[in-house]
Amino acid sequence: MARQEINIGAAPTGVGGDTPRSASIKINAMTQELFARQAQLGTAATQSVVTGSDDFTPGRVSMMGHAGWGAEPISKQPTDDANELPRVSGLFQFGNGGANLPNPYVQILQIANSGGYIWQTAKAMLDESVFTRGRRGDGQWSPWRAEINTSVFALGTAPGATPGELMGLSAAQTASPNKANTGLYSYYLHPDGVPGFGAISVLSQAWGHDPQWRAQLSMAVSGDGIHFRQFSVNPGAAAPNWRSILHNGNAISGVLNAGPSGALPINSGLIERGGALDNWYFRFAGGLQICQQRFTGYTAGVTRNVAWLAAFADTPVAVFPNIYPSIDWDMSARCYGNSGSYFFMSDRTLNNIVTVTAIGRWHA
Incomplete structure (x- = not known):
């Protein structure tokens, strides 16, 4: 009325x-x-309302944001301890570190009961990592354990953590291995992949103590190559070049100029070799080169001038003739070399076997 x-x-x-x-x-x-x-009217009409999001007085009426629900989680300080959160169910946030956390930047969902048993789920704010643990009635906490999911551990055939990224099968992708989390991923013709290898499988690990750091191993699918690198995914941090891992399939290969640092470029080998039994060379990544040629028989006063199978970087080149006395000793033979060839001459005509060995550098 x-x-x-x-x-x-x-x-x-x-x-x-x-x-x-x-x-x-x-x-x-x-x-x-x-x-x-x-x-x-129910009992709520006769009860007091909570005074803030962290007011856990029994019997008070909850409002929006109470216990971190419906608004911002309850913010905790770097000096706070995740073991000592109020024994209530709620949402909490550690935005700059704290004690007994699985990650310095986490939001924690806590479920508690009157018997002292507590269950906590921590979601990392900087990546897709999720951790869980529990507190028993005797007050002992279990260790944090990371949950395995397709975002933090990519294994099998499924979408990766980033749109356009695939696990398991190789396919064209828009995602970059520079952002891969822990897991096994596949990349095809991606500019951030290993140069010279169109299809690669990447085993990636986000370091647990500081997940910004990545260690990655690339295994070539379309060729014989294994490469690795480690880097930070912090905004603005540039991923380093991939480094080649030498094995019995690529240690003897094309050697590129590694420069003073000695770092091997992609697709390079430690040793390069070429030629056949009587005319061969070895090149080493540091710049050392050894050439050798062998011939039988020579004529007195006639200079033998033959090009090295692989040229040297400078002159003179250290040259050593070994004359095998199949007919007679030859004490008059002379030999020297430059960057492109060697010169051999004797005062005698003999059918001795001559092996000419040269040592020098193929790059400075």
Whole structure:
């Protein structure tokens, strides 16, 4: 009903107002309606409201944001301990470190009961890592354990952590191995892959103590190559070049100029070799080169001038002739070399076997 106004009449005696009976009828009608409505109210209408998101006083009525629900999680300081959160169910956030955390930047969902048992799930804020642990009734906490999911450990055939990224099968992708989390991924013709290898499988690990760091091993699918690198995925940090791992399939290969640092470029070998039994060379990554040629028989006074199978970087080149005396000793033979060839001459005509060996550098 609408509120009924009691007419109190004119001052000072109330002349013309409601009689005591009519006024009492109005009062009874309105109080009857109020008490009937009060009987329909629950206990929340008679309880105190929480004073803030971290007000855990028993019996108080929860509001939006209480215990971190419905708004921002309850923020904790770097000096706070995840073991000492209030023994209540709620959402908490460590935005800059703290004690007993699996990661310096986490949001924790905590579920607690009256027996002292607590379950915590921590979600990292900087990547897709998720961790869980529990507290028993005796107060002992289990260690944090990372949950395995397709975002933090890519194994099998499924989408990766980044749109356009695939695990297991090789396919064209838009995602970069520079952002791969822990797992086994496949990349095909990606500019951030290993140069010269179109299809690669990448085993990647995000370091548990500081997940910004990555260690990666690339295994070529379309060729014989294994490469590795380690780097930071922090914004603005550049991923380094892949480094080749030498094995019995590529240690003897094309040697590129590694430069003063000695670092081997992609697709390079430690040793390069060429030629056949009587004319061969070895090149080493540091710049050392050895050439050797062998021939039988020579004519007195006639210079033998033959090009090295692989040229040297400078002149003179250290040259050593070994003359095997199949007919007679030859004490008059002479030999020298330059960057491109060697010169051999003797004062005698003999059918001796001559092996010419040269040592020098193929790059500075």
